[in-house]
Amino acid sequence: MSEAPFARRALTVTGMDELGAYRLLRVADPDGPEPQAGQFAMLAAAERWGGGEEERPYLPRAFSIARRSDGESQFLLEDVGPGSRRLCELQAGDRLWTLGPLGRGFVAPSAGRRAVLVGGGVGIAPLAILQDALAAAGAEAAETTVLLGFRDAARAEGAALLAGARVATDDGSAGHHGLVTDLLEAEIRRDPDVVVYACGPAGMLEGVRALCERADTPAQLALEAHMACGFGACFGCVVPRRGGGYLRVCVDGPVIDAGALERVDEHAGAPA
Amino acid sequence: MSVEFCGLALRHPVINGSGTFDAIAARRAFGEDLAASFPFSAYVSKTITLQPRDGNPPPRLWEASGGLINSIGLPNKGLEVYLREDLPQLADLLGLAADGAAPGAVPLITNVMGASAEQIAELLGACDARPEIAAIELNVSCPNVKTGLDIGADPRQLAEVLRAVRGRTSKPLIVKLTPNTADVGACALAAQEAGADAVSLINTLRATALSPDGRSRPRRPWLGGGTGGLSGPAIRAVALAQVEAVAARVAIPVVGMGGVQNARHAQDLIDVGATLVAVGTETFRDPGVGARIAHELQEIMVGR
Numbered sequence: 228m229s230e231a232p233f234a235r236r237a238l239t240v241t242g243m244d245e246l247g248a249y250r251l252l253r254v255a256d257p258d259g260p261e262p263q264a265g266q267f268a269m270l271a272a273a274e275r276w277g278g279g280e281e282e283r284p285y286l287p288r289a290f291s292i293a294r295r296s297d298g299e300s301q302f303l304l305e306d307v308g309p310g311s312r313r314l315c316e317l318q319a320g321d322r323l324w325t326l327g328p329l330g331r332g333f334v335a336p337s338a339g340r341r342a343v344l345v346g347g348g349v350g351i352a353p354l355a356i357l358q359d360a361l362a363a364a365g366a367e368a369a370e371t372t373v374l375l376g377f378r379d380a381a382r383a384e385g386a387a388l389l390a391g392a393r394v395a396t397d398d399g400s401a402g403h404h405g406l407v408t409d410l411l412e413a414e415i416r417r418d419p420d421v422v423v424y425a426c427g428p429a430g431m432l433e434g435v436r437a438l439c440e441r442a443d444t445p446a447q448l449a450l451e452a453h454m455a456c457g458f459g460a461c462f463g464c465v466v467p468r469r470g471g472g473y474l475r476v477c478v479d480g481p482v483i484d485a486g487a488l489e490r491v492d493e494h495a496g497a498p499a
Numbered sequence: 500m501s502v503e504f505c506g507l508a509l510r511h512p513v514i515n516g517s518g519t520f521d522a523i524a525a526r527r528a529f530g531e532d533l534a535a536s537f538p539f540s541a542y543v544s545k546t547i548t549l550q551p552r553d554g555n556p557p558p559r560l561w562e563a564s565g566g567l568i569n570s571i572g573l574p575n576k577g578l579e580v581y582l583r584e585d586l587p588q589l590a591d592l593l594g595l596a597a598d599g600a601a602p603g604a605v606p607l608i609t610n611v612m613g614a615s616a617e618q619i620a621e622l623l624g625a626c627d628a629r630p631e632i633a634a635i636e637l638n639v640s641c642p643n644v645k646t647g648l649d650i651g652a653d654p655r656q657l658a659e660v661l662r663a664v665r666g667r668t669s670k671p672l673i674v675k676l677t678p679n680t681a682d683v684g685a686c687a688l689a690a691q692e693a694g695a696d697a698v699s700l701i702n703t704l705r706a707t708a709l710s711p712d713g714r715s716r717p718r719r720p721w722l723g724g725g726t727g728g729l730s731g732p733a734i735r736a737v738a739l740a741q742v743e744a745v746a747a748r749v750a751i752p753v754v755g756m757g758g759v760q761n762a763r764h765a766q767d768l769i770d771v772g773a774t775l776v777a778v779g780t781e782t783f784r785d786p787g788v789g790a791r792i793a794h795e796l797q798e799i800m801v802g803r
């Protein structure tokens with residue numbers, strides 16, 4: 228797990244790319260620590276953060292680090308409210324407050340197991356840097372299966388962030404007409420000796436969790452939650468833990484072993 | 500810019516608000532960077548209760564206009580585990596020697612809460628025995644099991660409870676007043692007369708938010724705990740008025756907090772009578788903000 232410098236840092240936006248319905252925010256961070264796949268950062272625009280509807284946004288927002296290369300960090304954004312909307316407006320040269328990398332990332336598959344990456348919507352973001360990390364660790368591209376689900380074809384364009392993805396859409400406008408968990412079910416039936424890495428809406432994550440539990444397949448789920456701080460200070464980002472009590476998504480996760488959850492809380496997923 | 504507070508010599512006047520900075524979790528996130536530049540001149544723990552508490556079901560947060568409504572529900576491991584597991588870790592992080600002596604260290608203030616005089620007495624007694632703890636802050640925003648009324652909401656009830664427990668510790672006792680009361684100045688005065696060494700305020704203002712799904716009937720509350728407490732810039736003006744009112748009524752030191760984001764806000768609280776200033780919600784936006792406020796405050800003081 229990479230540690231974060233103990234203060235937010237002002238970084239400069241290097242670009243904003245369109246990726247179908249999503250935006251890819253690129254930020255220069257040559258001196259920042261190298262993140263582990265699955266870690267996230269708290270982001271806030273340095274100017275005009277606040278003053279939107281209801282005077283929001285006020286707190287910074289959590290975003291998975293989607294990719295890291297040559298001192299540049301990339302974030303995949305979906306406009307779902309005042310915070311993400313303001314971040315989507317940023318352009319090269321704008322300044323951005325960043326705190327991170329934060330949280331516990333994905334753990335590499337144990338020897339003899341292949342990785343199956345399952346993403347839904349904007350939740351595909353941490354799977355891109357995971358795919359990079361698996362490749363850097365020597366996994367052949369063909370060994371890693373990538374299954375991504377989206378609402379429609381415009382969102383499915385986001386699949387270009389990962390290599391060799393098989394796509395499902397809810398409305399059938401691209402790829403398999405149906406749920407990404409349909410693809411996962413078939414994949415696990417074909418080869419049960421895998422580790423599943425998943426990030427996406429709560430419903431999808433719960434589907435993945437239940438499926439992997441039945442198949443006795445290990446799964447690591449990257450959860451989301453409303454966060455105020457991102458570093459364990461506010462106790463606001465909790466999900467119920469199997470056996471009672473709560474886990475803080477920001478410091479106990481965001482990547483949590485599926486076995487630690489009885490079910491995935493309805494608020495613990497990416498925007499659906 | 501060092502300041503004396505209840506016999507403690509502090510490096511500067513900026514501390515954290517209880518429950519808004521978990522030093523142990525922060526050390527995991529930020530590593531030794533944190534110990535090397537600890538932002539607060541004293542560290543206040545989150546509220547500790549006799550029994551462990553899980554806290555409220557999620558969602559626990561709602562972003563309001565210029566503020567945050569939280570319904571965290573005071574999760575904590577309970578007194579026994581706090582003393583056994585957290586205290587040694589905190590002592591190590593804060594640089595406290597085993598005998599509590601703290602040259603160059605960050606003094607530890609433990610915040611406790613109980614629902615009756617008996618519970619509070621037990622909490623104070625247990626903390627009194629631990630040299631790592633420099634002072635105790637008593638959170639009185641807790642319903643009294645006997646009356647159902649928040650212990651700190653009524654001056655007479657507050658004085659009665661404090662008199663019953665005051666003898667249990669010789670450490671400085673800070674009473675964290677509740678702002679959800681008719682006359683906070685009267686409560687502060689009652690605390691002083693019953694033996695408090697200092698008062699701190701303001702805690703969060705009772706607040707709620709409805710689920711954004713406007714179609715459901717009846718409208719449901721958003722927060723898992725039903726209602727919560729408002730903090731951040733939205734409460735700063737209320738905090739300034741309450742700190743001013745309290746400082747005018749008591750002779751003991753006052754810890755002022757509520758919506759502080761920068762040195763100017765901290766200076767306002769000091770100028771109406773606060774000895775120390777605590778930063779809460781702003782730390783969520785920038786964990787390093789306490790150190791920056793302390794530094795800027797020093798520049799303001801020197802310039803005066």
Ligand SMILES: Cc1cc2nc3c(=O)[nH]c(=O)nc-3n(C[C@H](O)[C@H](O)[C@H](O)COP(=O)(O)OP(=O)(O)OC[C@H]3O[C@@H](n4cnc5c(N)ncnc54)[C@H](O)[C@@H]3O)c2cc1C
Nearest residue numbers: 288289290291303304305308309310311352451452561562
């Ligand atoms: C670890 C982690 C990683 C993430 N990674 C990504 C990522 O890579 N890409 C990405 O696009 N997103 C990601 N997210 C989600 C992202 O943080 C949220 O979409 C963002 O915070 C939404 O903020 P907003 O202001 O745009 O929307 P909000 O207005 O906050 O709306 C989002 C939802 O919050 C609720 N809501 C509405 N009003 C309020 C309010 N006043 N207070 C609290 N809740 C409210 C509603 O349920 C609403 O649907 C991640 C989240 C986490 C925790």
Ligand SMILES: Cc1cc2nc3c(=O)[nH]c(=O)nc-3n(C[C@H](O)[C@H](O)[C@H](O)COP(=O)(O)O)c2cc1C
Nearest residue numbers: 516517518546569638701702730731757758779780
């Ligand atoms: C998430 C959160 C948790 C808090 N937990 C506690 C607590 O455990 N005990 C306590 O006495 N006050 C608690 N507080 C209140 C703060 O210490 C402080 O009094 C209040 O938030 C006002 O300051 P601020 O506006 O700077 O945050 C909490 C506040 C927040 C926002």
Ligand code: FES
Nearest residue numbers: 457461462464477
């Ligand atoms: S976001 Fe504050 S504790 Fe997790």
